[in-house]
Amino acid sequence: MQKIYPNAEGALEGLLFDGMTIAAGGFGLCGIPERLIDAIQASGVKDLTIASNNAGIDNEGLGKLLRTRQVKKMISSYVGENKEFERQFLAGELEVEFTPQGTLAERMRAGGAGIPGFYTKTGVGTQVAEGKEVKSFDGDDYILERGIRADLSVIKGWKADESGNLIFRKTSRNFNLPAATCGKVCVAEVEEIVPVGSIDPDCIHLPSIYVKRLILGAPYDKKIEFRTVREREAA
Amino acid sequence: MATQVEAKGWSRNEMAARAAKELRDGYYVNLGIGIPTLVANNIPEGMTVTLQSENGMLGIGPFPYEDEVDPDLINAGKQTISELPQSSYFDSAQSFAMIRGGHIDLAVLGGMEVSQSGDLANWMVPGKMIKGMGGAMDLVAGVKKIIVVMEHTSKGGDAKFIPECTLPLTGKNVVDMIITDLAVFQRPDHDSPFKLIELAPGVSTEEVRQKTTAKYVE
Numbered sequence: 001m002q003k004i005y006p007n008a009e010g011a012l013e014g015l016l017f018d019g020m021t022i023a024a025g026g027f028g029l030c031g032i033p034e035r036l037i038d039a040i041q042a043s044g045v046k047d048l049t050i051a052s053n054n055a056g057i058d059n060e061g062l063g064k065l066l067r068t069r070q071v072k073k074m075i076s077s078y079v080g081e082n083k084e085f086e087r088q089f090l091a092g093e094l095e096v097e098f099t100p101q102g103t104l105a106e107r108m109r110a111g112g113a114g115i116p117g118f119y120t121k122t123g124v125g126t127q128v129a130e131g132k133e134v135k136s137f138d139g140d141d142y143i144l145e146r147g148i149r150a151d152l153s154v155i156k157g158w159k160a161d162e163s164g165n166l167i168f169r170k171t172s173r174n175f176n177l178p179a180a181t182c183g184k185v186c187v188a189e190v191e192e193i194v195p196v197g198s199i200d201p202d203c204i205h206l207p208s209i210y211v212k213r214l215i216l217g218a219p220y221d222k223k224i225e226f227r228t229v230r231e232r233e234a235a
Numbered sequence: 236m237a238t239q240v241e242a243k244g245w246s247r248n249e250m251a252a253r254a255a256k257e258l259r260d261g262y263y264v265n266l267g268i269g270i271p272t273l274v275a276n277n278i279p280e281g282m283t284v285t286l287q288s289e290n291g292m293l294g295i296g297p298f299p300y301e302d303e304v305d306p307d308l309i310n311a312g313k314q315t316i317s318e319l320p321q322s323s324y325f326d327s328a329q330s331f332a333m334i335r336g337g338h339i340d341l342a343v344l345g346g347m348e349v350s351q352s353g354d355l356a357n358w359m360v361p362g363k364m365i366k367g368m369g370g371a372m373d374l375v376a377g378v379k380k381i382i383v384v385m386e387h388t389s390k391g392g393d394a395k396f397i398p399e400c401t402l403p404l405t406g407k408n409v410v411d412m413i414i415t416d417l418a419v420f421q422r423p424d425h426d427s428p429f430k431l432i433e434l435a436p437g438v439s440t441e442e443v444r445q446k447t448t449a450k451y452v453e
Contacts, residue, residue, distance in 0.1 A: 078368070174326060
């Protein structure tokens with residue numbers, strides 16, 4: 001079975017439909033599936049519900065899908081640094097389900113692991129708990145959160161072998177791993193595709209079973225939100 | 236006529252330095268954005284403290300040199316950082332498993348309001364653009380000890396350590412210690428009231444009393 005597709009459009013063929021739910025990896029602009037987001041934008045698919053920690057920034061990442069009004073609802077923990085998002089949100093054009101970051105990651109992980117719900121202490125006594133079941137365990141209250149099952153997962157990895165075994169690089173792993181597991185289909189884009197056997201099986205972060213379709217997304221022009229540096233001490 | 240003595244208090248960095256006194260050798264610590272980030276510059280010499288970044292890293296290094304900037308290596312504030320020999324990377328679910336599972340010893344966070352029963356509000360102001368809670372609700376729910384570092388009063392002079400929070404909560408009964416520019420309050424457990432344990436230089440108990448509406452023990 002061939003998992004490698006020539007480009008993002010090809011890899012998404014037959015997977016997109018209006019009103020669908022998409023889980024996307026990335027934290028800020030770090031480790032976002034740039035090629036797949038571009039292809040989703042180009043397809044014109046709309047009324048999307050997107051589970052992603054952030055919503056990109058203006059005209060970068062998922063911000064591109066906001067600009068074209070393809071998003072109906074975001075499930076996110078933090079959506080700052082995005083003027084178009086702010087405008088649509090304040091105008092009531094965009095729905096947002098604010099979800100604590102750990103709850104969002106666990107909702108994806110649980111969804112991918114066949115766990116429909118779980119109890120957590122996060123959000124107890126806050127707005128997040130409204131309408132949710134509260135249960136006491138050993139004297140402490142916990143709220144019921146639902147696992148997320150998406151129609152499609154889009155993720156960005158560093159290196160994959162031809163069978164779809166995948167590794168991430170540094171902090172770009174973030175939500176890519178849990179997002180990959182919670183979609184009915186996961187499409188991954190990577191910087192390099194290597195022959196089977198080139199990656200030590202002990203070092204694989206995401207086993208091939210999760211990766212249904214794969215594209216080479218390079219070359220990447222990775223964006224940095226806040227470039228912070230230090231001076232070299234004088235010799 | 237009595238002359239008003241101008242209170243000196245602590246600067247932002249001095250507040251961070253005070254928070255750093257709560258660090259212990261071997262601690263795993265998460266620092267919030269703003270003043271809490273400055274705690275990293277005040278880790279005592281010879282003490283091993285490992286900083287966690289909730290986007291998936293243990294062992295945060297300093298900002299990188301210009302030629303070492305790496306877009307794949309950022310902290311939770313989305314700033315470029317560097318790694319240390321002992322650093323490790325992991326995904327967001329693993330990151331919050333260690334936060335929610337009670338494996339992190341200490342979190343230092345900013346605050347808008349803290350109530351006398353230890354409720355914290357630091358994520359949204361009704362009527363203003365909501366950016367989201369990020370990982371703050373997970374941190375206050377799961378980390379062993381929570382220190383809030385904030386100005387004692389708002390820009391308008393209103394108390395921020397108050398009887399009941401007026402803003403939407405980040406967590407209920409979660410704060411262990413409050414460090415402001417004027418004073419430090421602490422409580423030994425979540426059933427006890429806060430106690431005023433320290434004053435910043437030039438600050439009197441009377442001034443703290445005037446600028447605090449929360450009940451606390453002196």
